[in-house]
Amino acid sequence: MSNPVIAEVTRGAIVESRHTGAYVVVDRQGHVAAAGGDIEEAVFPRSAIKALQCLPVIESGAADRFGFNDEEVALACASHNGEPEHVRVARSMLKKAGNTEALYECGAHWPMEINAQHRAVSESGEPLQVHNNCSGKHAAMLALARRLNADRAGYVKNDHAVQRAIAHAIGGICDCDMDRAARGIDGCSVPTWAIPLRNMALGFARLAAPDYGAGRRIIQSVRAHPFMVAGTGRFDTELMQALPRVFVKVGAEGVYCGCIPHAGFGIALKCDDGATRAAEVAMASVLAKLDVWTEEEKQLLVRFSRHEISNWRKIRTGEVRAVDPFSPGEKEGPIA
């Protein structure tokens, strides 16, 4: 592993833990604007490409046919906390498309946000599939199944029309041969395909192309409802609330994707060890270094590239901070 350190965790005066990783920023033509580490290794994008998985839901006409609003399109792209607002919107999506919670094949888990979880303990007494952080994506997939006149049972399977449509969309926008991509099963049981970081970033640069209607709809929906894509206390929600000109999305195992529509850039990042805490601050740092922001935006991004760690008595014990991804020795630097 020769990937650079992208984030470190301090305690007192010393570095306690270190995270390595790779990242790349490309434009719509695929030119690399900035990069560090191995950007050609195929990695599973996991939930970081939910916006791309949502493309066939828009392009098939399913979203229009069932009248999905911006909030609902945002939830289709979410890894949400399972808070009451998320559950409400997921249920609305199911209802609009004539589906039910029993059709879900994402599996049940407790809401990720602790207060929502404790509320669910007393209300439902058990974790529900609608609490699953992917329940918006799955409601969208079920709607797509209806639109395609396909069986709803088995919509998570690799050879189902829904997943074939999604693979086709991802392959097209990321310029990947999906038939040759290594395939895994995601936490919510749908396929995930291994894609080089460079291609993921290309997909997000293209998603943000000014003349791409489906991409614009997805990005505008998420920007209008950043709470929907994650929730209380979450990095994606807080960053997009603070900085509406950026789109970012976390994936499991330390993956991040995003785009900067006004600059025409797509971005992909992977922390080698899978740590979200590192991927978050590193993503903010990669964004901050690009010369495409106002001074105020840049300062915001710098702030998101580190945060304090406090213990149970709120005593500051250290911090999680990005390590400058454009330090000397990298092949490519930031561009104007």
Added chain:
Amino acid sequence: MSNPVIAEVTRGAIVESRHTGAYVVVDRQGHVAAAGGDIEEAVFPRSAIKALQCLPVIESGAADRFGFNDEEVALACASHNGEPEHVRVARSMLKKAGNTEALYECGAHWPMEINAQHRAVSESGEPLQVHNNCSGKHAAMLALARRLNADRAGYVKNDHAVQRAIAHAIGGICDCDMDRAARGIDGCSVPTWAIPLRNMALGFARLAAPDYGAGRRIIQSVRAHPFMVAGTGRFDTELMQALPRVFVKVGAEGVYCGCIPHAGFGIALKCDDGATRAAEVAMASVLAKLDVWTEEEKQLLVRFSRHEISNWRKIRTGEVRAVDPFSPGEKEGPIA
């Protein structure tokens, strides 16, 4: 960072994430029996050395004076789940030493084990200090404060008699100058001192010396009550239940310490990125490679050095597995 990969996480047919780290096995004389990576860098042992923090509780006579039984000594060395059994024993320790929960300075957090957490939500309605995974250690520290006739208020502070006694014990057994060690504040507000892995391992080899009464008492207590040191579903509890001839203890940020009393070895390990999932399987793998086990014990350890990952619908998606720590290229190999 030149530390080797010690664990990897697969999904489908590919490696999704990788963890690097360092580890060392030493005997009581400090001779290195096996090692990989940088064993001289000082790292915070965190909770992995709770057994050493417990030494002054035994050696001062506090444990005898207040009649702590084996279960209570085991809880003093624990990072427990906050399950009802753990809470019961912590409260017993407080009561025996004339202390109360109000004297705790560890801070409150919800029980780590999810069923215990949900039970606490309905029973206490808020996280309590006695739920803190360190509440046994803190009950022991409060007992030590009484034994030393010291103020109980402020027992977590670096210059308090309790922490001075603990620093002295750690410095002695690990052969470290604690006045020069970098110091941080732990999650439970007590000091943690940065110690090279080699010295941590030495401390655990010496802890298990046949003629060291305090060490023997601690190790025997934990082995007799492995549930007390962690709890339901936890690696330390399950490994020691399966393999009573080993002592292991996890610490935050990917640290492990342990010893093999019958072989006279102490062990210390740190995953660079702080991941517990990697430290666990790597610890099992380091243990498995030592030629000090019966064939049955060795097979058990091999089993603990990897485990499947299943998703919310119990579909197998991959595994977490140790990467052979003694592969060619390491400076030292396993010894007989």
